[in-house]
Amino acid sequence: MKRRLHLPAIAFAAIAAYSAGALADDARVASLVGERCALCHGPRGESSTELYPRLAGQHAKYIAKQLADYKAGRRKNDTMSQMAADLGDADMMALGQYFEKQPVKAGGMQDADLAAAGKYLYNNGNPWSGVPACAFCHGPRAHGTDQLPRLAGQRAAYTAAQLMKFNQRERSNDNAVMRTVAAQLTEFEIRALAEYVGSLD
Numbered sequence: 277m278k279r280r281l282h283l284p285a286i287a288f289a290a291i292a293a294y295s296a297g298a299l300a301d302d303a304r305v306a307s308l309v310g311e312r313c314a315l316c317h318g319p320r321g322e323s324s325t326e327l328y329p330r331l332a333g334q335h336a337k338y339i340a341k342q343l344a345d346y347k348a349g350r351r352k353n354d355t356m357s358q359m360a361a362d363l364g365d366a367d368m369m370a371l372g373q374y375f376e377k378q379p380v381k382a383g384g385m386q387d388a389d390l391a392a393a394g395k396y397l398y399n400n401g402n403p404w405s406g407v408p409a410c411a412f413c414h415g416p417r418a419h420g421t422d423q424l425p426r427l428a429g430q431r432a433a434y435t436a437a438q439l440m441k442f443n444q445r446e447r448s449n450d451n452a453v454m455r456t457v458a459a460q461l462t463e464f465e466i467r468a469l470a471e472y473v474g475s476l477d
């Protein structure tokens with residue numbers, strides 16, 4: 277007997293499988309966020325203390341890339357490597373999409389003079405030492421792109437810590453772009469840049 281394809285049946289099965297998958301993903305993301313990420317990053321990515329980065333409004337692909345880097349050990353942090361150890365690619369992307377959608381809060385400014393120095397550096401770089409303008413890649417309002425992280429509204433302590441890590445070559449998951457940029461930065465410049473981008477929304 278000749279085999280016949282029942283196209284509508286196949287299409288129906290595909291749609292049913294897709295929606296079941298989509299529902300399972302939503303439930304899984306909700307439980308991962310609620311039972312794991314929320315403790316440090318907050319249920320909506322707002323971050324619970326200065327120690328933890330904000331994820332709200334961060335680009336989904338960037339979040340997924342960082343999770344994959346932690347899992348593979350390309351980005352080194354014991355806590356986050358444990359958090360990402362059992363996540364699959366689909367989980368990483370779904371978590372990224374969840375946090376990208378959450379509302380962004382402006383970080384607030386502790387020191388306006390420091391932020392003003394940061395603003396100059398962010399937009400112009402330091403032509404005397406060869407630091408490039410951050411705005412060139414991260415955008416005029418530090419909103420980033422799909423490939424590049426948002427810095428606006430990020431906790432200043434976290435941003436400063438990451439710039440130190442790039443500067444000391446402890447963070448090396450970006451094929452050397454940020455390492456080259458941060459290599460020239462002084463601690464004053466790092467504090468000023470972190471203060472400025474943290475104050476943007």
Ligand code: HEC
Binds near residue numbers: 314342371
């Ligand atoms: C116990 C606290 C803790 C928990 C729980 C936690 N994280 Fe983190 N997360 C951190 C710390 C600390 C860092 C900064 C690490 C570093 O310096 O690289 C971080 C960094 C990140 C980054 C990188 C942010 C950036 O801007 O580059 C992402 C993405 C992230 N976490 C996602 C998650 C997700 C998703 C979960 C839940 C599955 C989670 N984290 C659970 C503490 C935590």
Ligand code: HEC
Binds near residue numbers: 398411
């Ligand atoms: C040539 C493009 C380029 C320039 C110029 C640049 N960046 Fe970056 N930056 C990147 C890329 C790409 C990444 C993502 C690295 C990764 O995937 O981990 C990044 C990551 C970062 C991070 C880590 C964000 C996080 O959430 O962990 C910080 C902080 C940062 N950049 C700050 C700056 C500052 C401040 C300047 C200006 C002094 C600057 N960048 C200039 C391309 C650039």
